[in-house]
Amino acid sequence: MWRGAEAVAHYSAAWRLVEPTQLLPASLLAAVFPAFSLALSQDGTRARQLGWQTSLLLALAGGTVTLLFWLSAPWLVPWLYGADFAASVPVLRLLGLTVLPVYLNYSLTHYLVARGQQRLLTGLTAVTLSLHALFCWILIPRLGVVGPALSVLLVESVLLLGCLWALRQPILWETAV
Amino acid sequence: MLLLWAARQLSTADFGRYNYALAIGFILVQLADFGLQLLLSREVARLGSAARPQVLATFHLKLWLSLPVLLLLALAAIGQGVNGLVLFLLGLTLLLQTFVELVAYIFRGQQRLAVEAQLLIWVRLGTAVFGTIILWQNGQLLELALVSLAVMVSGLAFALWHLRRAGWISHIGQLWPNALPRTAVSHHLLQQAWPLGLSIFFPSLTPAWRLCC
Numbered sequence: 290m291w292r293g294a295e296a297v298a299h300y301s302a303a304w305r306l307v308e309p310t311q312l313l314p315a316s317l318l319a320a321v322f323p324a325f326s327l328a329l330s331q332d333g334t335r336a337r338q339l340g341w342q343t344s345l346l347l348a349l350a351g352g353t354v355t356l357l358f359w360l361s362a363p364w365l366v367p368w369l370y371g372a373d374f375a376a377s378v379p380v381l382r383l384l385g386l387t388v389l390p391v392y393l394n395y396s397l398t399h400y401l402v403a404r405g406q407q408r409l410l411t412g413l414t415a416v417t418l419s420l421h422a423l424f425c426w427i428l429i430p431r432l433g434v435v436g437p438a439l440s441v442l443l444v445e446s447v448l449l450l451g452c453l454w455a456l457r458q459p460i461l462w463e464t465a466v
Numbered sequence: 467m468l469l470l471w472a473a474r475q476l477s478t479a480d481f482g483r484y485n486y487a488l489a490i491g492f493i494l495v496q497l498a499d500f501g502l503q504l505l506l507s508r509e510v511a512r513l514g515s516a517a518r519p520q521v522l523a524t525f526h527l528k529l530w531l532s533l534p535v536l537l538l539l540a541l542a543a544i545g546q547g548v549n550g551l552v553l554f555l556l557g558l559t560l561l562l563q564t565f566v567e568l569v570a571y572i573f574r575g576q577q578r579l580a581v582e583a584q585l586l587i588w589v590r591l592g593t594a595v596f597g598t599i600i601l602w603q604n605g606q607l608l609e610l611a612l613v614s615l616a617v618m619v620s621g622l623a624f625a626l627w628h629l630r631r632a633g634w635i636s637h638i639g640q641l642w643p644n645a646l647p648r649t650a651v652s653h654h655l656l657q658q659a660w661p662l663g664l665s666i667f668f669p670s671l672t673p674a675w676r677l678c679c
Binding site (some may be wrong): 408 | 505507508510511513574576579582658663
């Protein structure tokens with residue numbers, strides 16, 4: 290909107306590379322979420338163990354993907370898109386940094402739902418949406434195409450802290466339907 | 467793959483209309499999901515086969531929630547001729563897809579991911595193969611929309627067959643609501659689902675979108 294179609298193209302080019310990596314946590318959580326929900330209702334210790342293992346695995350995978358994007362961005366972008374997309378390199382590096390909190394948040398947001406804390410999750414989502422809008426408003430005019438990528442990184446970090454805080458709250462067990 | 471092929475085979479304007487219809491449909495069908503899928507998956511995981519009332523109530527709720535979606539799709543399509551018809555058909559396809567996904571989430575809750583994989587492969591591979599054939603034979607946007615709908619109907623039939631086979635329902639008619647959703651189970655489901663529904667309905671840039679994928 291503020292920077293025109295070229296900026297959108299530079300951002301989208303980087304995003305198209307990062308987006309498919311989210312298949313990994315989505316697939317893992319498809320398997321873990323039911324097991325975690327079941328364990329939570331039967332054996333709290335087992336649920337905690339499963340939660341830690343899953344989040345640790347995702348942190349390791351996310352850290353690896355982040356590192357790969359950081360190191361490969363300077364040659365990957367020109368190789369895939371050509372020299373015209375040089376502006377996408379810093380965007381890809383920043384979006385690559387978001388992979389670690391995104392992977393962790395995949396697990397943490399699912400734990401919140403399993404614990405019946407979806408109202409808290411809605412509150413966190415509203416806060417992150419508002420922050421994202423605010424950060425974009427401030428950062429895009431100053432930093433250009435890097436602005437929204439930095440905003441995503443900040444917002445995902447805020448969500449990570451929010452989820453960690455929410456998971457420390459006691460379960461209210463309002464979930465029995 | 468189908469999108470890439472469609473970009474090559476359709477005119478630029480038709481490809482734009484195809485994407486526009488998919489985007490409108492994607493937004494509207496979120497209203498018919500309302501966070502119910504993930505919630506039902508959790509309940510099936512926790513309660514096992516005792517979650518049968520929740521399964522039936524979720525189907526009934528989803529059918530009621532589909533009514534405003536169909537109305538909005540019809541309103542968006544009216545007066546736009548063939549393009550409107552394409553928009554309606556693709557929107558209806560995406561709406562039916564949410565029912566296939568709901569069944570997939572039930573099996574996910576049971577940790578029977580192989581069934582979920584079968585359902586998703588049926589729908590996605592079917593759409594890709596038949597869509598490619600239609601485009602190969604210089605089919606137009608309307609034919610592509612009709613084929614997508616036909617594949618989704620077959621996918622839903624396959625999903626309901628699995629649901630019956632697994633003992634969640636004894637006959638398909640059970641899924642059809644015969645009254646407004648006023649039961650205690652429906653009420654509680656809605657109460658649990660709305661915050662999740664709001665989280666999913668927020669724009670896709672917000673982090674909670676991952677819960678619907």
